[in-house]
Amino acid sequence: MIYIDFNRLTPLEKKIHNTLLSYSREHDNITIIEAATINNCSVSKISKLVKKLGFKNYKQYVAFLYGKDLSEISHTGYFNELERIKKFIDDFDMTLVQKTVKLINSHSKIILFGYGPSFLCAEYFEYKLRITTNCFAMAAPDEVSIENLIDGDSLLFIFTATGKFASFENIYKMCKGHNCKVVIITEEYNDSLVSCCDELIWLCKYKQPDYLKPHEKTRTVFFIFIEEVIQQIIHNNLQTSDNKELI
Template identity: 40%
Template sequence: MLKINMSNLNNLDVKIHNLLSKECKSNPKLTIIDAANLCHCSPSKISKFVKKAGFQNYKQYVDYLCNRTSPTKVFSNEFERIHHFLDTFDLSIIDEFIAKISNYEKIVLVGYGPSKHCALYFQFKLQLFCPQTILVIEDELSAPSLLDRNSILIVFSTTGAYHSFRHFQTIAQEKQAAFLLLVEEYNPSIIPDYGEIIFLTDSYQTISTIPYEKSRIVFFIFIEEVISHFIKNKS
C-alpha cells in the first residue's frame, strides 16, 4: 500500500517534483546527487521532499517515476490476494482518511461503471454519521458548480487509468478543492501533481485485466472499515 500526498508540498517541493518527473523520462538512472544539482539544492532536501510526498526514500520515488516498481506479491486467485490485503492493511490510513474528509463541508464522490455503485454505497452509509453534504456525480460537467475550497472530490477507481480522472483533478485544482484518488490496484504509471493518491493494495487483481470486470471487494471492505471507525468514534 502506498499513499502519495502532493498536498503537503510547498512551491519549492512542487518545482523539484516537476523537474525530476521530466528528467527521469530521459534519465532513469538519475542519482540523488544529480537530482540535487539539477534542482540547485542539497541531497538532504531531496530526501525530505520525497518523504513528505509519501515515499520511503529517494530510490522508491525514482523507481515509481520510472515505472520500475512492481507489486510485492503475485497471487494465483483473488481469495489469496484479499487475504493478503486483510493481513497487511495499515489501519492508520482509515483514521487519516476520516480526519481528512471531516475537514470539508462537502464530499463529492465519483466512480465509473461498477465503481459508481461503491460511491453510492459509501454515500448511503456515510450520510448516517456525517453532517456534511455528500454527493455522487458521474461526469466532470457537473463538477465545477459543486466544488470549492470547502469541498473534497474523491474518485473510486480500480486502476486509476481513466484519462477523465485527470480532468477531475484539474477541475478540483482550479476550484481549490481537495482531491483524492482512491485506487484498488497498485499502478505506478500514475504520476500525480495535485492532491492525494491512496493505493489500497500492493498487487494486481487475478480476475481480469479489463477494469469493468474487476472486483470491488477491497473498496467495500475499506468502506465498511471507515464506517466502523465512525461508529466507534461516535460511541
C-alpha cells in the same frame, strides 16, 4: 498501500520534485547523490522529500519518476481472490484510514464518483457517510452532476480500480476551477493518475489478473477500506460523545 500528497511539500520541495521529474525525461537511473547535486541540496533533503510524498524509500520514488511499476510494493504474480484479500488485510495500513477521516472532517461537502462498478462503491460510501457524519455527501453519476455540486468547501473522492477505463483530467481541471480538492482512491498503481488529483491513495500491491477488464475486477478492497474509514468515524464520534459527558 501508499498515500501520495503533493500538497504537503514546501515550494522548495515542489521545485526539487519538478526538477527531478524533468531531468528523468532525458536521463536514466538518477542516484540520490545525483539528485542532490542537480538541486544543489543535501542527500538528507532528498530523503525528506521522498518520505513527505509518502514513499518508503528513494528507490520507490525513482520508480515513480520513471512511471515504472513500483517493484518493492507491487507483486507481479496473481493469487486467487481469497488469498489476495488476506494478503491485503495483512498489509493494511491504518494511517491511510486516519488521513482519509481527517480529510472528510475538514470539508463540509463530500462528493463521490466512479465509473461502472466503482460508482456502486461511491454510492455505498455516500450512504455510510450520511448516517455517520453531519457533512453533505452525494454520489455524482456523471461529470455534469459533479460540476453542479462542487464548490470551495467540497472534497471529491474518485474511485477507480485501474485508472485505465477513462481519464480524469477534465474532471480535475473542472474541480480546480471551483477550488475543489480531488482525491483518487485506486486499487492498482497507475502513474498517470498523479496528474489528475491533489492526493492519491493506492490501496493494494497485489494485482488482479490482467486478463480481467476493469469492469470485471472485484471492488472488495474498496469496500474493506470504506468500512475501516466508517468504523474510525464511529469510534471518533463515540469518543467525542464520552468526552462531552465528562464535562
